[in-house]
Amino acid sequence: MDPRISKQRTALVLDQPFFGALALRLKVVEDPSCKTFWTNGEALGYNPAYLASLNDLETRGVLAHEVLHVANGHCWRMGDRDPDLWNDACDHAINPIVLDAGMLLPKGVLVDARFKGKSAEEIYGILAQEKRQREKQRQAEGKQGGGNGSNTSNSPPQSSSGANGANTPSTPPAAGPSPDVAPSCGEVRQYTADDKAQQEADWKVAVLQAAKAAKMRGALPGSLAGMVVDAVEPAVDWRPLLHRFAQESSPTDYSFAMPHRRYLHMGLYLPSLNEPAVGDAVFVRDSSGSLWDETQAQFAAEIIAVNEGVRPRRLIVMDCDTRVTQMQIFERGDAVDFDLQPVRGGGGTSFVEPFRRLATEGIHPAFLVYLTDMDGRFPDEVPSYPVLWASTTPLKRARKAPFGDMVEVIC
Numbered sequence: 001m002d003p004r005i006s007k008q009r010t011a012l013v014l015d016q017p018f019f020g021a022l023a024l025r026l027k028v029v030e031d032p033s034c035k036t037f038w039t040n041g042e043a044l045g046y047n048p049a050y051l052a053s054l055n056d057l058e059t060r061g062v063l064a065h066e067v068l069h070v071a072n073g074h075c076w077r078m079g080d081r082d083p084d085l086w087n088d089a090c091d092h093a094i095n096p097i098v099l100d101a102g103m104l105l106p107k108g109v110l111v112d113a114r115f116k117g118k119s120a121e122e123i124y125g126i127l128a129q130e131k132r133q134r135e136k137q138r139q140a141e142g143k144q145g146g147g148n149g150s151n152t153s154n155s156p157p158q159s160s161s162g163a164n165g166a167n168t169p170s171t172p173p174a175a176g177p178s179p180d181v182a183p184s185c186g187e188v189r190q191y192t193a194d195d196k197a198q199q200e201a202d203w204k205v206a207v208l209q210a211a212k213a214a215k216m217r218g219a220l221p222g223s224l225a226g227m228v229v230d231a232v233e234p235a236v237d238w239r240p241l242l243h244r245f246a247q248e249s250s251p252t253d254y255s256f257a258m259p260h261r262r263y264l265h266m267g268l269y270l271p272s273l274n275e276p277a278v279g280d281a282v283f284v285r286d287s288s289g290s291l292w293d294e295t296q297a298q299f300a301a302e303i304i305a306v307n308e309g310v311r312p313r314r315l316i317v318m319d320c321d322t323r324v325t326q327m328q329i330f331e332r333g334d335a336v337d338f339d340l341q342p343v344r345g346g347g348g349t350s351f352v353e354p355f356r357r358l359a360t361e362g363i364h365p366a367f368l369v370y371l372t373d374m375d376g377r378f379p380d381e382v383p384s385y386p387v388l389w390a391s392t393t394p395l396k397r398a399r400k401a402p403f404g405d406m407v408e409v410i411c
Contacts, residue, residue: 001028002051008060016101018214018224019064022071025206037186039066041075041199054106061103062185068094069188071207072227074120076200078190081124085131089124090188100223106185117226119394121410125292132293238390238409239302242369245405246281246306249367249386280365281312284354286372287319287326287345295392295409296343299371303340312366318354321347327357349376355383371409374398 005028013020023044031038031045038045044066054062069075074090091110098105115123191199211228214220220228283303285296307315311332317340319326325345330338351370356379358365364385371390378401387404395408 002030002046002048004051004056004059005046005063008056008063011056011060012063015219016060016064016103016214017217017219018210019067019101021210021213022067022206023063025203026066026070034187036184037062037066038189039069039075039186040189041070041191041203042193057104058106058185061098061105064098064101064103065091065094065105066186066188068097068227069186070203071210072120073200073203074188075191076196077120078188082128083190085127086120086124087184087188089127090120091184091186092123092127093118093120097223097227109185117397119410122394125294125392128294129292238407241407242302242388242390243306243309245369245386245388245407246310246367279312280314280316280363281307281310282316282318282354282358282363282365282368284318284320284368284370284372285343286321286349286370286376287343288321288349288376289346290349290373290375291343291371291392295371299390299409300340304338316363316365318357319344320351320354321345322350322353323347324353324357349373351376352379355379355381358383374401374406378402 009020009023009028011020012023026039026044027042029043029045030048032047032049034045034047036047036050044063051059069090072090072094074086074094078086088110092112092115095105095109095111096116099111115126193199207228211220211225215225283299283306285291285299303315303317307330313332315330315338317328317330318324326341326343328341349372351372354368354370358368367386367388368383369388369390371392373392374389375393382403387401389401389404389406390409391398391406392409393399394410395406398406398408400406
């Protein structure tokens with residue numbers, strides 16, 4: 001271990017006990033193959049050349065940065081996301097916390113006021129959407145150029161300037177590098193060993209213990225205290241909750257009206273499971289533009305899965321911003337692989353019209369699921385059927401629905 005890292009880790013133990021206690025859990029390894037620093041929840045690697053470019057306070061800040069990657073569970077939660085974009089999202093989530101704790105980070109790291117207090121998953125959705133918009137803009141500019149050298153030569157600076165506002169509020173980068181490449185002082189890598197669940201659980205305990213010790217010393221800033229609560233809170237997968245809601249809203253009971261035929265030859269008259277056809281299942285997608293494509297795509301997949309599991313008489317999918325912009329109706333006899341159209345809309349947000357539309361057309365669904373960020377006007381009247389609000393905003397910050405149940409959807 002480089003003596004500078006040992007010295008700054010000791011400084012963290014003395015001055016920032018929360019970070020110091022957790023830093024001691026990571027095995028420090030020299031790794032000239034990496035660009036800066038990295039951690040996977042078990043080790044902390046560093047490039048000696050990059051370390052030489054940092055002063056002592058920056059080195060301390062980078063160590064704290066890497067500790068927060070693990071403390072926040074970033075090493076376990078990437079899933080199928082783009083690794084580089086996930087790393088950027090995680091950096092945006094933790095850098096303000098490091099700075100709020102009074103530490104210093106190298107110049108040019110990712111800090112954006114828009115993302116303060118948001119989770120890495122929320123930030124990833126925003127960054128992914130903005131990346132797609134930039135790519136579409138580049139394609140449109142390329143088509144408009146039509147091979148004209150003077151037009152195409154101007155496009156890279158414009159694209160870089162536009163991307164800078166999305167990634168970092170510092171000076172726009174010079175033309176040449178991709179605007180999607182953002183400066184990072186420390187990489188988060190996914191933990192891939194078989195004991196991943198145990199490692200994650202052990203770190204949650206360690207985070208709580210470190211926070212308790214720091215608090216006793218009066219050295220736990222408010223931003224860190226809030227982060228600890230989020231970090232140790234168990235993650236709940238919204239998909240099973242959605243399916244359970246749909247199943248529980250579907251009429252199913254045992255009945256003697258149709259005895260169980262398997263036992264009739266034995267002279268046993270037992271009830272069979274009676275599953276009358278579920279009425280209409282309604283799903284509403286917020287099409288105001290505040291929901292990202294990954295979330296909409298995942299919700300569409302769950303709509304199809306719920307339809308196959310519950311098999312309602314009709315599946316009704318509505319898109320709504322301030323009005324219903326699209327309404328698709330699929331009968332029970334339709335093919336399993338039905339064609340669910342992309343979301344249509346893009347205006348403001350109001351939750352009133354879908355409920356009014358159902359009432360006007362005399363549709364009384366078995367249940368309704370509404371995917372939204374919860375930022376809009378709710379209906380004045382409470383519907384008589386079950387409603388599940390699938391909130392893309394964390395429930396602790398989301399507006400409380402005046403009726404129905406709520407589930408947090410973070411993709």
